Amino acid sequence: MFxxxxxxxxxxxxxxxxxxxxxxERLTTVQYPEERVKLPENSRSFPFLVYDGAPDNLxxxxxxxxxxxxxxxCIYIEVERDPKTGKPVRRPRVFDIDYSVCMQCQxxxxxxxxxxxxxxxVYELAGTNRFGGMLHNKSALLKSNEYYHQxxxxxxxxxxxxxxxxxxxxxxxxxxxxxxxPPNV
Amino acid sequence: xxxxxxxxIVTLGTWLVGLVVATGxxxxxxxxxxTMGDAAAHNVAAGTEIVLICVTIYxxxxxxxxxxxxxxxKMLARIQNRYGxxxxxxxxxxxxxxxxxxxLTKEDIVPARADKLVHFLAPAVALAPALxxxxxxxxxxxxxxxDLDTAVIAFFAVGAGSELALFMAGWGSRNKYSxxxxxxxxxxxxxxxxxxxxxxxxxxxxxxxxxTTQIVAAQGADGFLDVSGWFxxxxxxxxxxxxxxxxxxxxxxxxxxxxxxxxxxxxxxxHVEYSGFKFALFFMAEYLGMMAMAGLGVTLFLGGWxxxxxLPSWAWFMLKGFLIVCWLIWLRGTLPRLRVDQLMAFAWKxxxxxxxxxxxxxxxxxxxxxxxxxxxAVAWLITAALVVAAYWVVSRFVSRRAGAPRxxxxxx
Numbered sequence: 143m144f145x146x147x148x149x150x151x152x153x154x155x156x157x158x159x160x161x162x163x164x165x166x167e168r169l170t171t172v173q174y175p176e177e178r179v180k181l182p183e184n185s186r187s188f189p190f191l192v193y194d195g196a197p198d199n200l201x202x203x204x205x206x207x208x209x210x211x212x213x214x215x216c217i218y219i220e221v222e223r224d225p226k227t228g229k230p231v232r233r234p235r236v237f238d239i240d241y242s243v244c245m246q247c248q249x250x251x252x253x254x255x256x257x258x259x260x261x262x263x264v265y266e267l268a269g270t271n272r273f274g275g276m277l278h279n280k281s282a283l284l285k286s287n288e289y290y291h292q293x294x295x296x297x298x299x300x301x302x303x304x305x306x307x308x309x310x311x312x313x314x315x316x317x318x319x320x321x322x323x324p325p326n327v
Numbered sequence: 328x329x330x331x332x333x334x335x336i337v338t339l340g341t342w343l344v345g346l347v348v349a350t351g352x353x354x355x356x357x358x359x360x361x362t363m364g365d366a367a368a369h370n371v372a373a374g375t376e377i378v379l380i381c382v383t384i385y386x387x388x389x390x391x392x393x394x395x396x397x398x399x400x401k402m403l404a405r406i407q408n409r410y411g412x413x414x415x416x417x418x419x420x421x422x423x424x425x426x427x428x429x430x431l432t433k434e435d436i437v438p439a440r441a442d443k444l445v446h447f448l449a450p451a452v453a454l455a456p457a458l459x460x461x462x463x464x465x466x467x468x469x470x471x472x473x474d475l476d477t478a479v480i481a482f483f484a485v486g487a488g489s490e491l492a493l494f495m496a497g498w499g500s501r502n503k504y505s506x507x508x509x510x511x512x513x514x515x516x517x518x519x520x521x522x523x524x525x526x527x528x529x530x531x532x533x534x535x536x537x538x539t540t541q542i543v544a545a546q547g548a549d550g551f552l553d554v555s556g557w558f559x560x561x562x563x564x565x566x567x568x569x570x571x572x573x574x575x576x577x578x579x580x581x582x583x584x585x586x587x588x589x590x591x592x593x594x595x596x597x598h599v600e601y602s603g604f605k606f607a608l609f610f611m612a613e614y615l616g617m618m619a620m621a622g623l624g625v626t627l628f629l630g631g632w633x634x635x636x637x638l639p640s641w642a643w644f645m646l647k648g649f650l651i652v653c654w655l656i657w658l659r660g661t662l663p664r665l666r667v668d669q670l671m672a673f674a675w676k677x678x679x680x681x682x683x684x685x686x687x688x689x690x691x692x693x694x695x696x697x698x699x700x701x702x703x704a705v706a707w708l709i710t711a712a713l714v715v716a717a718y719w720v721v722s723r724f725v726s727r728r729a730g731a732p733r734x735x736x737x738x739x
Contacts, residue, residue: 144722148662155406155661168408 183294186261188241189217189250191283192290200284201258203232208250208259216243217250239283241267242276257301263293333639337469340379347375380472384461392614393423399656406660433603438501441600445499450601450608453492457612459485460619463539467632467641471540478539479531482623483524486578489616490516493580493587493597496609500600508596511667512587515577518674519584523574525682526567529689530558530627539623543631557630562711563689566718568628570682572654575620577674580613582659586667621651677725684717 162168172179189208193200209217220236223229250259262285269275291298331338351371352362363371397412397420404411412419437446463478463485465471475481490513497509531537534545548556558564577584588596598609625631625647634643665673688710695706 144718144725151661152657155657158408159402159405159657159660162405162408169410170408171410173410 181263181293183296185263186248187246187265188244188262188267188278189239189248189259189283190262190285191237191280192258192260192287193284194287197281197284197286200233201256202234202237203256203258204230204234204237205255207253207255211249211253213247213249214243214245216240216245234280237280237283238277240274240277242272257305260290260294260297260301329636329639333468333641335639336383336467336641340376340383343379344372344375348372380462384472385458388458388461388615388618389611391618392611393427394420395614395618395652396423396426396610398652399659402653402656403660406657427607430604430607435603435605436600438600440501442499442501445495446600447499447605449492449496449499450605450612452495453489453612454608454615456485456488456492457615457619459488460616461622464619464622464626464644465540465543465631466622466644467639470632470641474540475538477537479527479537479542479623479627482539482619483520483527486616486619487516487520489612492612496601497597500597502600504593504595504599505597507593508587508589508599511589511593512580512597514667515580515584515587515670515674518671519574519577519678522570522674522678522682523578525679525686526570526574527623527627528682528686529563529567532686532689533558533693539626539631543626543633546630547633552635553633554630554635556633557628559628559630561692562707562714563685563692564628566681566685566688566714568624570678570685571624571628572651574678575617575624576655576658577670579617579620579655581617581655583662583665584670585664586670589664591664617655618648618652621648621655624651673725677721680724681717681721684721685714688713688717 158168191200191202204219204221206219206221209215209219216239218236218238219234221230222233222235224231246261248261251261267276287298287302290301348363348368348371351368355361355363355367362368400422401411401419412422415421415425437443460482462472463475463482493512493516494509497505497507497512500506530542534542536542536545546556546558547553559568576582580587586592586596588598593599598606601609622644625644629647629651632640632644634640634647638646691713692706692710695702695709697703697706
């Protein structure tokens, strides 16, 4: 009958209209600032530094491999020196990453032999200062191993297993996460 | 109690007019030492009444316009399984206030080579008929702003003024999309004016008057329910109502007849070159025109302010108008835009002949005896058969024509 298709269309839209009030599954909108979708495990944004237990106990030994490998050269590292002897200790004094330069390529995390630098998932990073406003220093970059477990659980487990194995081979090495400060500090 | 609420607005108006006249009297006593003469008092009362009616209509329907934009966005959103505006106020109800403030503060851009005067006048010319159309609708018992003998004709005549405004907007902008939209608008609105008026003719035939007050009075019935007299229950009334709704959709440039705007084809048609508050005026004109058309549909076919005596008469009028507006929004959420030739073909090949058949059926109804219930039933069935037959014939005709393959000169 003439006009039949029109009525069918009206029924479809009416059904959508009514069911959207009773079936919350239909409304796929996420009301962003209040609601958030959990990011997929493999998503990444910017690098951060992993520490075990306390923030002083960071894994980084200031070997500067990441600084050299970083394609846009957004990493700047200075080695800590012993105040008495002046000899370098295996620990960064300065560790800066300029997030406005970083291109999120993950190369730093891949080349790090100590699993000290990993990719974060933060994304609400807007700032008002374009020159240095995105420059993150060591204290801003330090995040715990537990946080790393939260955002990348599978990868963090693998890293933990790998680290504890290699530390077993090294006599005098400390256990993960709970041990005291490394002897070289 | 019912009468109190029913006549609340009328009583309030009378009281205010009396107050103004009394104030005028005391002022003239102070100034001239005597009260106003009868003629002066009458003029003051009439003037106050006009101002009151204007302010009420503008105030109420400007608010309705705001709420209608919110309602439209909410309903369309729900049809598409979204939330719609929900940030400003409870359920996003004050979204239109935010929109209005935004519109007011936006830059008003006039194209360098535009016809400045025409470009400037067009939004005002668009809004004026939309507001004037409300002057002919009886909103409730004793609540007709004007009581013209030719109210229906006047309504359509004023409503036709919006075509001029759209063409002024298109012409004055000096923009090819504007002029295309304006030409489409004029072609569409003139085409649909005819079925629109012809859809209203049966009502005028039966009532024997063009006055909206008398048309509403003719649809009244005694008793509590007061719904049996609505013209929409008769076969010709129902057909006329459907025709009227379709033509009114086209007249107010609403989806699926929004080809003058046609976002995907000609950007925004006649109002491409308008921004800020001038654009808001066009928007307002469209919505007010839509609501006025809904109001006329209520007046002609849905019994005006008649309804079960649970609500005051004006509430019934507003409720029915609201339902028609909801229907128009529902339609917008459902149907895609027509092509120009389909639109024209539908107006001239389907709506016009069906409207004429409907007038014939109305004439048959008019002359059939309806004194007893049986006679009324027979008359109803005969008229219904005529209307259905007319629908069948027209639909066969339209379907056959629509089925012919379209040849594209360059695209195929």
